[in-house]
Amino acid sequence: MASGRTTTGASERGEGFLALPLMLFYLLFFIAPLLLLFAVSLHADKDMAAWGLAQYAKALSDGFGLGVLFDTLRLGVETTLLCLLLGFPLAWLHRNAGPRWQGVIILVTVLPLLTSVIVRTFAWIVILGRQGIVNTLLLELGLTETPLRLLYTHGGLVIALAQVQLPLMVLPLIDALQKLDPNLESASAALGAGRWRSFFRIVLPLSLPGIIAGSVLTFSAAVTAFITQSLVGGGQQLYMPMYIYQQALTLQNWPFAATISVIFMVAVLFCIALFNLLGRYTRRYSAM
Amino acid sequence: MPDMAVQDSDTSPAFQKAGQSLTLDAITHRFGSATAVDDVTLDIRAGELVSLLGPSGCGKTTLLRIVAGFINQTMGRVIVGGTPIDDLPPNRRSVGIVFQNYALFPHLTVADNIAYGLAARGTDRAAQRVRVEEMLALVQMQLFADRYPRQLSGGQQQRIALARALAVQPRILLLDEPFAALDKNLRLDMQIEIKRIQKMSGITAVMVTHDQEEALSMSDRIAVLSQGRLEQFGTPSQIYDRPETLFVNTFVGTSNLLPGHLESSDATSCAVRLDDGLRLVLPRPAEKMAAGTAVVVSVRPDNLAFVEDGEGLAGKVELGMPLGTTIVHEIVTASGRALKVSSARSAGAQPFTSGTPVRVAPVSLDAVQIFPAPKQ
Ligand SMILES: Nc1ncnc2c1ncn2[C@@H]1O[C@H](COP(=O)(O)OP(=O)(O)O)[C@@H](O)[C@H]1O
Ligand SMILES: [Mg+2]
Numbered sequence: 228m229a230s231g232r233t234t235t236g237a238s239e240r241g242e243g244f245l246a247l248p249l250m251l252f253y254l255l256f257f258i259a260p261l262l263l264l265f266a267v268s269l270h271a272d273k274d275m276a277a278w279g280l281a282q283y284a285k286a287l288s289d290g291f292g293l294g295v296l297f298d299t300l301r302l303g304v305e306t307t308l309l310c311l312l313l314g315f316p317l318a319w320l321h322r323n324a325g326p327r328w329q330g331v332i333i334l335v336t337v338l339p340l341l342t343s344v345i346v347r348t349f350a351w352i353v354i355l356g357r358q359g360i361v362n363t364l365l366l367e368l369g370l371t372e373t374p375l376r377l378l379y380t381h382g383g384l385v386i387a388l389a390q391v392q393l394p395l396m397v398l399p400l401i402d403a404l405q406k407l408d409p410n411l412e413s414a415s416a417a418l419g420a421g422r423w424r425s426f427f428r429i430v431l432p433l434s435l436p437g438i439i440a441g442s443v444l445t446f447s448a449a450v451t452a453f454i455t456q457s458l459v460g461g462g463q464q465l466y467m468p469m470y471i472y473q474q475a476l477t478l479q480n481w482p483f484a485a486t487i488s489v490i491f492m493v494a495v496l497f498c499i500a501l502f503n504l505l506g507r508y509t510r511r512y513s514a515m
Numbered sequence: 516m517p518d519m520a521v522q523d524s525d526t527s528p529a530f531q532k533a534g535q536s537l538t539l540d541a542i543t544h545r546f547g548s549a550t551a552v553d554d555v556t557l558d559i560r561a562g563e564l565v566s567l568l569g570p571s572g573c574g575k576t577t578l579l580r581i582v583a584g585f586i587n588q589t590m591g592r593v594i595v596g597g598t599p600i601d602d603l604p605p606n607r608r609s610v611g612i613v614f615q616n617y618a619l620f621p622h623l624t625v626a627d628n629i630a631y632g633l634a635a636r637g638t639d640r641a642a643q644r645v646r647v648e649e650m651l652a653l654v655q656m657q658l659f660a661d662r663y664p665r666q667l668s669g670g671q672q673q674r675i676a677l678a679r680a681l682a683v684q685p686r687i688l689l690l691d692e693p694f695a696a697l698d699k700n701l702r703l704d705m706q707i708e709i710k711r712i713q714k715m716s717g718i719t720a721v722m723v724t725h726d727q728e729e730a731l732s733m734s735d736r737i738a739v740l741s742q743g744r745l746e747q748f749g750t751p752s753q754i755y756d757r758p759e760t761l762f763v764n765t766f767v768g769t770s771n772l773l774p775g776h777l778e779s780s781d782a783t784s785c786a787v788r789l790d791d792g793l794r795l796v797l798p799r800p801a802e803k804m805a806a807g808t809a810v811v812v813s814v815r816p817d818n819l820a821f822v823e824d825g826e827g828l829a830g831k832v833e834l835g836m837p838l839g840t841t842i843v844h845e846i847v848t849a850s851g852r853a854l855k856v857s858s859a860r861s862a863g864a865q866p867f868t869s870g871t872p873v874r875v876a877p878v879s880l881d882a883v884q885i886f887p888a889p890k891q
Contacts, residue, residue, distance in 0.1 A: 411618050416604070424635055509622070512621055512663045
């Protein structure tokens with residue numbers, strides 16, 4: 228064990244140099260701007276003349292801003308849940324399909340990634356609009372008298388975001404389910420467990436790593452999806468990315484924009500930490 | 516072979532129900548157009564340990580999965596204790612299975628793995644704990660209750676897989692290549708262990724193996740399969756001493772195969788002329804073969820012995836190897852056929868040197884087998 232550790236350490240030191248360019252890149256274009264952002268947020272006034280925590284006091288006592296933050300996190304959670312609900316059956320289908328169908332499912336899953344977010348978002352505007360496909364269909368079928376308001380609503384946005392982010396959920400799920408030994412389900416059945424028990428006791432816990440990875444990816448992508456949020460959510464729906472944009476570029480209030488950015492980032496990291504807490508459970512049995 | 520079905524008095528109190536009989540009635544299974552199991556019929560008695568023996572790909576696992584209910588057979592019936600179970604899903608069959616890779620649930624502790632089936636049946640927690648303790652004691656793993664499967668060796672994992680399968684008192688226990696993943700020393704220990712537990716629990720067990728020694732040493736009866744078909748079903752001594760087909764003869768044990776022709780056959784004996792010249796008169800009729808039929812005669816290496824001049828087959832020693840208590844010689848006959856001769860080795864005895872001219876003949880003519888020659 229001890230000797231094993233030293234060899235790994237030595238090789239890591241040697242190969243560490245390979246990561247140096249990336250480290251420099253991160254330092255210059257990620258860590259430095261982040262520190263700068265933090266520095267800007269520590270100014271008491273709009274013109275950045277004095278230092279102080281005034282912006283934080285303002286942001287944390289501002290009901291409107293906190294409401295926007297809450298809506299944004301809720302958007303992320305709802306999109307993640309919808310992705311999970313749509314993605315798990317798809318990944319399950321992939322697992323039980325023959326090689327040809329597996330290829331088709333993968334293609335259909337990653338296809339959205341090959342088109343621009345803007346194109347996909349406009350497609351949703353066409354689908355959800357007053358004269359969009361959904362409303363036309365509902366009117367023709369006589370299921371509704373007047374067109375439904377789907378576009379520029381929170382619900383419509385969740386649906387559009389879920390479609391846009393679905394690959395981020397499905398790919399880790401497919402990976403996790405493929406690693407699952409089919410004999411485990413057979414063993415569970417032979418021991419007397421029905422399908423649902425096998426699913427909740429065996430399949431679900433063992434695909435947790437994939438669920439966590441997919442959820443973290445979808446959640447962070449959904450809460451920061453500026454373009455889709457703005458176009459499908461429209462003017463009435465305000466989320467953090469647009470709120471920050473308005474404060475910085477429209478109102479030129481850089482310290483306040485920086486402050487809400489920092490608060491937003493901490494909140495998102497907190498949510499991701501919550502997801503990862505679930506991962507603790509899987510580390511207990513997979514680590515030697 | 517005595518009937519080895521277990522008496523009630525051997526049965527441990529941990530098992531109320533003794534095993535039940537298992538009948539495979541004309542089972543056929545096709546994957547698409549490929550026939551994996553072809554009209555197999557087996558009657559397995561309660562408490563027996565039966566091996567399905569055959570080369571890789573002969574349909575052993577498929578047969579096991581049909582009994583467990585993971586595959587629905589194309590034709591035929593599976594009958595347990597007199598009742599057909601074909602319409603039951605796997606979770607209602609009460610058939611325990613130990614997989615080749617053990618398939619322990621990696622996210623559950625040893626105790627939770629064993630309790631899994633009990634929980635699925637709604638056993639209350641206190642009773643679960645008692646049963647888990649009993650099973651851990653049975654497989655001698657009491658100290659490992661709180662470990663995760665990853666923290667166990669292969670043999671320990673197998674014990675837990677066995678304990679997990681037996682905890683719910685299944686009617687039948689299935690074992691798929693149970694020893695294939697274990698190293699040689701551990702394999703013998705686990706063979707004894709599984710045999711002990713099987714006898715103690717009185718459960719009917721079906722074990723899949725491609726290892727003939729394993730099948731011969733552990734089984735009450737062996738079903739030899741080839742290309743999905745049942746070749747022979749009998750006790751280890753029947754399989755080894757009285758193979759009914761050339762396939763069983765060559766698959767089980769080593770044998771020398773000598774081509775020849777049937778000269779005559781009557782009610783009590785038959786005469787064979789080997790292509791190498793020797794004439795053998797066997798003390799039993801050659802069934803279903805007419806005089807003149809091309810045959811293959813099989814003589815096990817331990818049934819060949821060196822004889823005096825003028826008798827048996829002439830040949831030259833190619834190689835002699837002392838193997839502990841036996842010496843194995845490879846002999847080459849005048850026609851170039853290689854024969855193995857195995858003889859007991861007395862203290863200090865040395866093998867013949869290469870090139871020594873020798874003569875060999877069967878010791879027991881009764882143990883010589885004769886089969887129709889395979890069609891070319
Ligand atoms: N799911 C399957 N689909 C198609 N063919 C299969 C499947 N499972 C097994 N087979 C085929 O059936 C035959 C018997 O397989 P198997 O029962 O696994 O053999 P064994 O366990 O004796 O090695 C093999 O030729 C194998 O290729
Ligand atoms: Mg097999």
